[in-house]
Amino acid sequence: MxxxxxxxxxxxxxxxxxxxxxxxxxxxxxxxxxxxxxxxxxxxxxxxxxxxxxxxxxxxxxxxxxxxxxxxxxxxxxxxxxxxxxxxxxxxxxxxxxxxxxxxxxxxxxxxxxxxxxxxxxxxxxxxxxxxxxxxxxxxxxFMKLDERLYNYLRDKVLINSNQLLEITHSIIAQEMNTSRVVISRVLKKLELENKIKLHRNKIEVIEI
DNA sequence: TCATTAACACGGG
DNA sequence: CCCGTGTTAATGA
The missing domain is CATH 2.60.120.10 (Jelly Rolls)
Structure with missing residues (x-):
């Protein structure tokens, strides 16, 4: 030791x-x-x-x-x-x-x-x-909107796992951020439309850091 | 206006 | 079939 x-x-x-x-x-x-x-x-x-x-x-x-x-x-x-x-x-x-x-x-x-x-x-x-x-x-x-908070949270995870591809579900994120799964799904969809992430089943790919 | 809750359909494993 | 996901409607703060 x-x-x-x-x-x-x-x-x-x-x-x-x-x-x-x-x-x-x-x-x-x-x-x-x-x-x-x-x-x-x-x-x-x-x-x-x-x-x-x-x-x-x-x-x-x-x-x-x-x-x-x-x-x-x-x-x-x-x-x-x-x-x-x-x-x-x-x-x-x-x-x-x-x-x-x-x-x-x-x-x-x-x-x-x-x-x-x-x-x-x-x-x-x-x-x-x-x-x-x-x-x-x-x-x-x-002060921050949920979409910014969520994006920061995802980027933290990417840095910690040193992997752009996060294995996580929407409901887990909702639990950790103390909100509901519906909201996370909706905001994630929005981030995907902004080309910041890509959504897959059980996986989220963060495009840019 | 926006989150929450419940409900439903779809599809992959 | 079960679970994760995407969506909607109703309700409330």
Missing amino acids: LDVLRENFGHLFEDELLVEISRVSKYTKVDAGDTLMELGSSVTHMPLLIEGAIKIFRLDDDYREQILYFLERGDTCALTLNCCVGKVHSEIKAVAEVDSELIFVPAEYMETFLKYHSWSKFVFDSFNNRLVELLEVIDSLA
Whole structure:
């Protein structure tokens, strides 16, 4: 695990810290679709993403979900950071978008690692990055039309899967974006007429990025 | 005006 | 036959 850490986080953390992390953490592989965190579960570990992508959802009172953003290589989850320090329950749900590899750092080391300057910088930067992304989410929900939101969502998926051809159904998209299947079908059709995508059964081809 | 819900037809696997 | 898709009509915010 130390080698994996050096390879992916060597540019961020000094070797002494990498050694400490590797001594106390757990290295895990997950498959696409695995749920890493349920709403309300207690958070005991903080994830460092080595490979793959994790999608983060917010859930409303009726358990309808709204996708917030994707975590990618080198990221951690700022909302989890908050949970670890405050020892509160999770406000979000996390699902692996593709096969992924993570390292889980036990929550109790969150604070002791702060003695490393590189760690505290990493934590602050993560908060900052997530805040910026959350502002983008707010913009998107408040000001953007559904067709723009949907197109952005599809482009994100293309980047993460590094494949123009997405294997996904209209109803899954509707769930992730918290709207109805009818609307997604209609907007997708519109995007197709604008030559931005091509529709196939169970598949969506994104033409331009 | 636009989303949601229900309902229906079509077609591929 | 089941499921994904495309569409429409009714209803509501």
